[in-house]
Amino acid sequence: MLRIGMLGFGAIGKRVAEAVAAGQLEGTELTAALVRTPRTAAAERPDITHDPDWFFRYRLDVVVEGAGHQAVRDHAVRALDGGADLYVTSIGAFTDTALLERVVAAARANGCRVHLPSAGIGGLDMLASLAEGGLDEATITVRKDPASWKGTAAEALVDLDTLTQPHTVFDGPVREGARLYPQNVNISAATALAGIGLDRTRLVIIADPAITTHVCEISAKGRLGSMRFVEDLVPSPENRKTSTLVGHAIVKTLRNRTATLVIGG
Ligand SMILES: NC(=O)C1=CN([C@@H]2O[C@H](COP(=O)(O)OP(=O)(O)OC[C@H]3O[C@@H](n4cnc5c(N)ncnc54)[C@H](OP(=O)(O)O)[C@@H]3O)[C@@H](O)[C@H]2O)C=CC1
Numbered sequence: 001m002l003r004i005g006m007l008g009f010g011a012i013g014k015r016v017a018e019a020v021a022a023g024q025l026e027g028t029e030l031t032a033a034l035v036r037t038p039r040t041a042a043a044e045r046p047d048i049t050h051d052p053d054w055f056f057r058y059r060l061d062v063v064v065e066g067a068g069h070q071a072v073r074d075h076a077v078r079a080l081d082g083g084a085d086l087y088v089t090s091i092g093a094f095t096d097t098a099l100l101e102r103v104v105a106a107a108r109a110n111g112c113r114v115h116l117p118s119a120g121i122g123g124l125d126m127l128a129s130l131a132e133g134g135l136d137e138a139t140i141t142v143r144k145d146p147a148s149w150k151g152t153a154a155e156a157l158v159d160l161d162t163l164t165q166p167h168t169v170f171d172g173p174v175r176e177g178a179r180l181y182p183q184n185v186n187i188s189a190a191t192a193l194a195g196i197g198l199d200r201t202r203l204v205i206i207a208d209p210a211i212t213t214h215v216c217e218i219s220a221k222g223r224l225g226s227m228r229f230v231e232d233l234v235p236s237p238e239n240r241k242t243s244t245l246v247g248h249a250i251v252k253t254l255r256n257r258t259a260t261l262v263i264g265g
């Protein structure tokens with residue numbers, strides 16, 4: 001039985017819980033989930049707690065982070081020190097390269113692995129393959145409806161409520177943009193780490209009043225050829241900044257861990 005601990009129990013965490021409860025992740029148990037806000041006690045699985053010491057007293061095979069950059073900073077190394085493999089979705093936290101190095105060192109010291117799943121972005125397999133031959137350029141464009149940028153740095157740049165035209169709120173290196181928009185563009189950090197890195201990958205972020213979805217595009221060019229990938233995803237009713245697909249993608253990733261036949265990856 002694979003024992004999973006979830007950091008975060010929002011749009012992503014709840015989808016994992018639903019999949020386990022529905023028997024869609026054979027041979028797995030969602031043992032515990034760590035959140036920020038205290039919950040009323042319930043003797044059920046997962047055991048949902050806001051107390052990191054309580055969460056980490058469980059012996060976990062896998063810790064899946066779907067909680068945010070601070071949770072990566074606070075708990076990633078502890079998860080690995082406890083002997084669990086770690087899956088991180090808040091990949092933008094690794095714009096801090098020293099943090100990534102500490103996390104990888106902890107994994108190595110404990111004989112564990114760190115996974116950065118594709119989660120909300122496609123095309124990483126192709127991008128990483130192209131990068132093997134050397135990439136000249138890579139760009140990711142993240143376009144979301146204005147409501148998805150509420151509560152972010154975009155609010156200081158533009159009135160999201162009265163926007164009538166697409167507005168570029170960031171155009172620059174991923175290292176800067178993924179730090180400025182921690183809840184919306186983790187996929188850009190995944191793209192950068194799969195390709196030509198956080199400083200050389202260009203990130204364009206657009207608030208677009210003409211759409212109601214998340215339209216994200218990767219384009220890249222190198223010695224082996226070029227690629228273009230576009231996705232158009234439905235926002236989660238639980239958290240508009242996150243595409244509904246993300247939780248499903250994490251379920252697919254966890255299923256691949258125990259499956260006999262693994263497709264893609
Ligand atoms: N790589 C990718 O493709 C994507 C990555 N993400 C990342 O995943 C994160 C979670 O997304 P989503 O599920 O939509 O978010 P939600 O806001 O729906 O849920 C976040 C959950 O994490 C908990 N939480 C927040 N901070 C902490 C912390 N410091 N320690 C422990 N728990 C914490 C919250 O607790 P409480 O319920 O008490 O508030 C909540 O349960 C995003 O912030 C983003 O960083 C998101 C989408 C795509």
Ligand SMILES: O=C([O-])CC(=O)C(=O)O
Pocket residue numbers: 120182183184185186187188214241242243244246
């Ligand atoms: O689900 C998405 O739209 C992507 C996302 O929020 C992120 O990368 O943080």
